[in-house]
Amino acid sequence: MSSYKSALARAQGLGSAKSGSHHWWMQRVTAAALVPLTFYIIKFLSLCVTASFAEVMGWLNAPVNSVMILFWMTLVLYHAALGLQVVFEDYVSTTALRIVLVWTVNLIFLFFTLTAFFAIFRIISAG
Amino acid sequence: MNNNRPLSPHLQVYKLPLTGIISITHRMTGVFLSLGLVFVIWMLQGIASGESAFLQIQSILHYPLVQLILWGFIYALFFHLCHGIRHLIWDAGYSFNRETMDKYAIFELLASVVLTATVFFVFF
Numbered sequence: 001m002s003s004y005k006s007a008l009a010r011a012q013g014l015g016s017a018k019s020g021s022h023h024w025w026m027q028r029v030t031a032a033a034l035v036p037l038t039f040y041i042i043k044f045l046s047l048c049v050t051a052s053f054a055e056v057m058g059w060l061n062a063p064v065n066s067v068m069i070l071f072w073m074t075l076v077l078y079h080a081a082l083g084l085q086v087v088f089e090d091y092v093s094t095t096a097l098r099i100v101l102v103w104t105v106n107l108i109f110l111f112f113t114l115t116a117f118f119a120i121f122r123i124i125s126a127g
Numbered sequence: 128m129n130n131n132r133p134l135s136p137h138l139q140v141y142k143l144p145l146t147g148i149i150s151i152t153h154r155m156t157g158v159f160l161s162l163g164l165v166f167v168i169w170m171l172q173g174i175a176s177g178e179s180a181f182l183q184i185q186s187i188l189h190y191p192l193v194q195l196i197l198w199g200f201i202y203a204l205f206f207h208l209c210h211g212i213r214h215l216i217w218d219a220g221y222s223f224n225r226e227t228m229d230k231y232a233i234f235e236l237l238a239s240v241v242l243t244a245t246v247f248f249v250f251f
């Protein structure tokens with residue numbers, strides 16, 4: 001007795017699209033935000049190669065720089081986790097392995113984010 | 128069984144257009160950059176550990192092979208950024224016509240090289 005339902009109503013009951021649109025949207029939002037933040041990671045890398053320890057500490061202790069580096073780290077790790085998820089979904093056909101890989105990467109990248117925050121806190125408290 | 132059925136272009140015989148090559152390179156640079164993040168975290172932790180740890184990291188960064196990886200990372204970052212912007216333009220619904228495809232592809236490649244060169248001369 002469900003034939004009175006419209007085609008759309010039936011389709012809406014046939015399993016969800018899960019969180020695909022949120023994934024797609026967050027990939028774009030993080031991408032757009034990361035464009036200007038590229039300046040800070042390039043500056044950081046160049047200091048690591050060319051500057052003295054005191055200069056690196058001085059740069060990272062300026063509030064704007066430490067916040068921007070943490071902003072970059074957080075967004076880039078989120079962006080990378082979203083991207084690697086798509087790579088796993090495209091190439092790993094075994095469902096169980098795919099889920100394990102996606103969540104292993106998610107948790108490792110969360111761990112990296114915490115590690116980056118901890119490093120910056122140590123740098124600020126030392127400098 | 129009819130063996131003459133039409134097949135979709137197979138990757139091994141289908142000559143990818145420039146945008147197709149860039150598309151798979153975009154994915155490969157994404158994976159490579161993700162791996163590179165481990166080293167950025169390692170540098171941050173090194174600085175946090177003090178001067179001797181930092182100097183050790185800095186000397187490692189001067190090894191020729193590590194320099195190659197570093198510049199590979201920086202180039203990959205700009206390549207990924209340039210093609211990423213093109214994806215955002217596509218997402219906004221623009222630039223799907225055939226004539227501009229190759230033109231934008233070449234522009235992207237040039238822009239990523241110019242940006243890498245600019246960083247080399249201005250920041251390093």
